[in-house]
Amino acid sequence: MSNIDVWKIREDFPILKAKVRGKDLVYLDNAATTQKPQIVIDKLVQYYSEMNSNIHRGVHYLSELSTKEFEKARKIVKKFINANFDEEIIFTRGTTESINLVASSFGKKFINEGDEIIISAMEHHSNIVPWQMVCEERGAILKVIPMNDDAELMMDEFKKLISEKTKLVSIVHISNSLGTINPIRNIIKIAHQAGAKVLIDGAQSVQHLKVDVNNLDCDFFVLSGHKLYGPTGVGILYGKKELLEAMPPYQGGGDMIRSVTFEKTLYNDLPYKFEAGTPNIADGIALGTAIQYVESIGLDNIYEYEMELLNYGTEKLLEIPELRIIGTAKEKASVISFVLDNIHPHDVGTLLDREGVAVRTGHHCTEPVMRRFDVPATSRASFSFYNTKEEIDALVKAIKRTILMFG
Amino acid sequence: MNDLDELYQQVILDHNKNPKNFGILEDFNFHAKGHNPLCGDQITVYLKIKDDIIEDVTFAGNGCAISKASGSIMTTLIKGKSLDNAKKLFGEFHDIVTSDPESEVDFEGLGKLAVFAGVREFPARVKCASLSWHTLKQALENSEETAITE
Ligand SMILES: Cc1ncc(COP(=O)(O)O)c(C=O)c1O
Numbered sequence: 212m213s214n215i216d217v218w219k220i221r222e223d224f225p226i227l228k229a230k231v232r233g234k235d236l237v238y239l240d241n242a243a244t245t246q247k248p249q250i251v252i253d254k255l256v257q258y259y260s261e262m263n264s265n266i267h268r269g270v271h272y273l274s275e276l277s278t279k280e281f282e283k284a285r286k287i288v289k290k291f292i293n294a295n296f297d298e299e300i301i302f303t304r305g306t307t308e309s310i311n312l313v314a315s316s317f318g319k320k321f322i323n324e325g326d327e328i329i330i331s332a333m334e335h336h337s338n339i340v341p342w343q344m345v346c347e348e349r350g351a352i353l354k355v356i357p358m359n360d361d362a363e364l365m366m367d368e369f370k371k372l373i374s375e376k377t378k379l380v381s382i383v384h385i386s387n388s389l390g391t392i393n394p395i396r397n398i399i400k401i402a403h404q405a406g407a408k409v410l411i412d413g414a415q416s417v418q419h420l421k422v423d424v425n426n427l428d429c430d431f432f433v434l435s436g437h438k439l440y441g442p443t444g445v446g447i448l449y450g451k452k453e454l455l456e457a458m459p460p461y462q463g464g465g466d467m468i469r470s471v472t473f474e475k476t477l478y479n480d481l482p483y484k485f486e487a488g489t490p491n492i493a494d495g496i497a498l499g500t501a502i503q504y505v506e507s508i509g510l511d512n513i514y515e516y517e518m519e520l521l522n523y524g525t526e527k528l529l530e531i532p533e534l535r536i537i538g539t540a541k542e543k544a545s546v547i548s549f550v551l552d553n554i555h556p557h558d559v560g561t562l563l564d565r566e567g568v569a570v571r572t573g574h575h576c577t578e579p580v581m582r583r584f585d586v587p588a589t590s591r592a593s594f595s596f597y598n599t600k601e602e603i604d605a606l607v608k609a610i611k612r613t614i615l616m617f618g
Numbered sequence: 619m620n621d622l623d624e625l626y627q628q629v630i631l632d633h634n635k636n637p638k639n640f641g642i643l644e645d646f647n648f649h650a651k652g653h654n655p656l657c658g659d660q661i662t663v664y665l666k667i668k669d670d671i672i673e674d675v676t677f678a679g680n681g682c683a684i685s686k687a688s689g690s691i692m693t694t695l696i697k698g699k700s701l702d703n704a705k706k707l708f709g710e711f712h713d714i715v716t717s718d719p720e721s722e723v724d725f726e727g728l729g730k731l732a733v734f735a736g737v738r739e740f741p742a743r744v745k746c747a748s749l750s751w752h753t754l755k756q757a758l759e760n761s762e763e764t765a766i767t768e
Contacts, residue, residue, distance in 0.1 A: 555682035557657040561625070561743060574658050587658040587680050617631065617683070 215516040220508065220597050223248040227597060234567030237602045242387050242415060242546050242593035243571050244437045247501070251441060254500040258493040266492055267466060267483070281492055284499030285482070291502045292413075292432060293423040294449050298481035301455070302490050305446035306414040307337040309433035310381070312448055312485060313410055314341035316458040317379065317431075321408075324350035327376045329407070331356040331364055331393070332583055333386040336576045338412050342381060351378070358583065362389040362538040370401060377407040384416035388575035388591065389538030390521075390546035392416075399429050408454065414438055418595075419517060419544045421510045424449055436494065441501030445494040448485070455481050462487040513596045517545040520594040524603045531607065533614055537584050545594040548575075551610070554617050556588040562616065563590075566609040568602075625736040625743065626683065633687035638694050640686075643676040648760055652679075652753030654745050659685050663693075663753045670701045677753075682746050684737060689750035691730050701758065707731070711751050715744050 221227050224246045229236045238246060258280070264273035266281050285300045294300060303309045322328070328342050332355055346353045354377075356369045364382075373380070380402040385392050395411055402409045410431035413422060418439045424432045431454075436445040450458075460467055460478055464487035469477040478484050505513070524547055528534055533552040551559060560572035571591045574581045581588060592606055643649075643664035651662050661679035665672055675697050677689040692711075696704040711731055719738040728735075737747045 555657075555659075555680075555686075557659070557682035557743075557746060558626075558684070561740060573656060578658070581658060587660070616626065617634075 213516040213519060214512045215508070215596055217516070217597060217599050221599075223250070223504075224597055225249055225252070231567040231569070232565060235605075237566075237568040237605045239592040239594060239598065239602065239606060240569045240571045241418075241595040241598075242438070242575075242591065244443070245418060245440045245595055246597070247442065248440060248504050250504055251497050251501045254497040255442065255493055258496055263493075265489055277492055277496075280496045280499075281490070284496050287499040287502050288447055291506070292417070292434075292447075292449060293425045295425060296452055299449055299452050299455065301448040301450065301482045301485045302495050303433075303446045303448050304444060304491070305435040305437070306335075306412060306433045307435075307446075309431075309446055309448035310337055310410070310412065311341045312461045313431050313433075313450070314345045316461050316485075317408070317454075318345035318349055320458050322346075322349045322351050322378050325376065326351040326378045327354055327372075327374070328352070329354045329356060329369070329372055329377055329380045329402075331382050332358045333362065333364070333389055333391060333393075333577065333580050334381075334383055335387055335412065335414070336578070338381055338383060339579070352376075356382075358391075361540050362386070362391045362580075362584075363540045363542075364391075364393055364398075366394065366397065366401075369398065373401060373405045373407065375406060377402070377405055379408050379410065381410040381412070383412040383414075384422075385413075385419065385544045385546075386538070386577070386580070387415045387546065388548055388577040388580050388589065389540065390543040390548070390593075391538060391540040392420075392542040392544055394542075395429070396427055399427055403428070415544065415546070418505070418513075419510075420514050430454055436498040436501065439498070439501055440505055441498035442494040445491045445498050447498075452481065455485070460484050460487070464488045466490075508596065516596050517594055520598055520600070520603065521545040521547070523600050524592065524594065524606075527603055527607045528610075531610060531614070534610065537586060537589050546591065547593070548589040548591045550586050550589055551614060554613065556590045558617070559590045559610070559613055562613040563606070563609045566605065566612070568606050568609045570606070625740055627733050627736065629730075629733045630683055630687040633690040634683035637677075637686050637690040639676045639690065639697070640678065641676050642678050643674055646674075646676075648757045650753050650757035650760075652749045652756065654681075654685070654749050656742075656745060657682060659746065659749055661685065661689060661750055661753055663689075663750060663757045665754075665757055667701070672696050672699055672701065672704060677750055681749065684743055684746040685749045688734065688747045691733070692750050692754060695730060696754070704754070704758070708751055708755060712748070714738075715747050 262277045266278040288300050354372045399409045408430040411429045413434045432449040437443040467487040537548040556572040646664035648665040659681035664676045666674040675693045737743050
């Protein structure tokens with residue numbers, strides 16, 4: 212048994228006591244967004260009631276206080292993913308904005324006509340569309356690493372795709388619709404041997420397993436606060452300092468400049484060069500709190516417990532003969548996508564909702580994945596360390612009831 | 619009946635299982651594709667229209683029970699009807715699914731469309747029920763663009 216005392220942990224999350232349509236809430240949509248522990252909610256209230264003021268601008272007490280707290284959050288993130296410098300941590304609106312920042316800024320500087328960018332067949336739309344836009348703008352070419360029927364990337368194909376033309380490889384660490392944990396260490400090594408830079412989309416990984424960007428040696432790493440038990444509206448771009456320094460600013464405005472005249476503007480140093488305008492101060496600070504909370508439980512413990520849930524859930528779901536799991540990689544996180552014979556996922560979602568069970572149905576912003584597995588959509592249950600085996604039983608029961616109804 | 623029973627009435631479940639007018643029409647002269655990006659549903663409506671009369675109509679594609687049943691019932695209702703009549707039915711259907719769930723529905727006057735009163739309780743599902751109707755409208759306007767329920 213793991214070191215997680217799930218019943219004690221659940222006490223930290225007020226929403227888990229909610230009733231939905233008269234039933235106990237069974238929240239299994241953690242890949243879309245995670246719930247927030249009370250201390251994160253408290254931090255937001257505390258910020259607005261005790262520290263609210265703009266940062267990096269005033270000499271007054273409150274401004275100094277909020278600046279200090281915001282910069283403290285940056286240090287917490289830095290330590291959490293083991294970056295080398297504070298300046299390598301850029302606050303953004305989320306994974307989507309982080310990727311767009313790199314696409315736009317790195318693209319302008321380093322991507323030229325005939326260059327190639329490699330992504331994979333299991334990317335979220337946010338790691339497809341920005342690169343398509345760059346390719347169109349710069350005359351570059353987008354290549355896609357295929358996956359096998361178990362939803363594992365085909366590394367041999369990757370080795371064939373990569374060449375000295377490849378400028379960037381942008382890959383999801385853990386697939387949000389399939390659960391696959393990609394062999395990113397190997398991908399980074401191969402890409403670097405070819406002279407390409409690597410961006411890792413960690414939107415679905417930092418909440419499940421320990422990430423060490425230094426050790427991985429990735430060039431960029433992006434994440435969303437709201438999937439990491441923190442607030443919505445804040446995310447992180449990690450980038451290697453030399454690279455970020457070489458890249459042009461993304462947006463212009465306040466905070467990102469050192470001096471402005473109508474003739475010439477001098478840009479600020481990192482990380483502020485990439486943080487134009489008043490940032491999301493409150494949510495940035497609360498993201499720091501969320502990370503401290505996750506660390507207090509321990510990612511090793513989280514990983515172990517969530518694997519227990521994954522194995523239990525997989526076993527129980529496979530006992531339903533009409534059910535097929537999409538995404539059967541050997542290395543998987545606690546995300547299970549499934550389809551039922553002759554019942555559309557949308558109907559499954561509505562019927563499970565009536566039992567208080569929240570799952571996600573649809574294409575999960577990964578339309579190419581749906582096409583690859585020839586399904587219009589899937590239902591997806593994604594587990595967090597606050598979920599229980601009893602909740603998985605409730606899911607299974609609700610699915611069986613759905614099958615019965617559609618008979 | 620509770621809300622859910624109302625959404626998934628036996629009529630809807632039956633139409634889902636054995637949809638009427640399902641498949642590609644051989645000699646259609648109007649058609650349109652419909653797409654609901656939220657759930658990935660895609661349907662095509664095929665029409666054979668002569669002298670302003672819908673002589674034949676089918677729908678094909680994949681979708682949830684609500685959208686399939688809606689396509690099945692829609693095609694049944696409009697087959698043999700005049701274009702004006704079909705447009706009037708579109709209006710009636712639209713009024714039902716977008717009306718306030720608290721409001722009374724005149725079930726008698728609605729006939730087969732009445733089963734869709736249940737979707738009013740499920741805002742996320744209104745688009746599923748509307749997909750085939752919006753696609754029909756698109757086909758009648760003979761536009762090449764895909765109808766999107768948003
Ligand atoms: C793998 C992956 N990448 C990117 C994103 C986009 O994250 P956000 O919407 O927070 O910007 C998500 C969120 O759904 C995701 O799961």
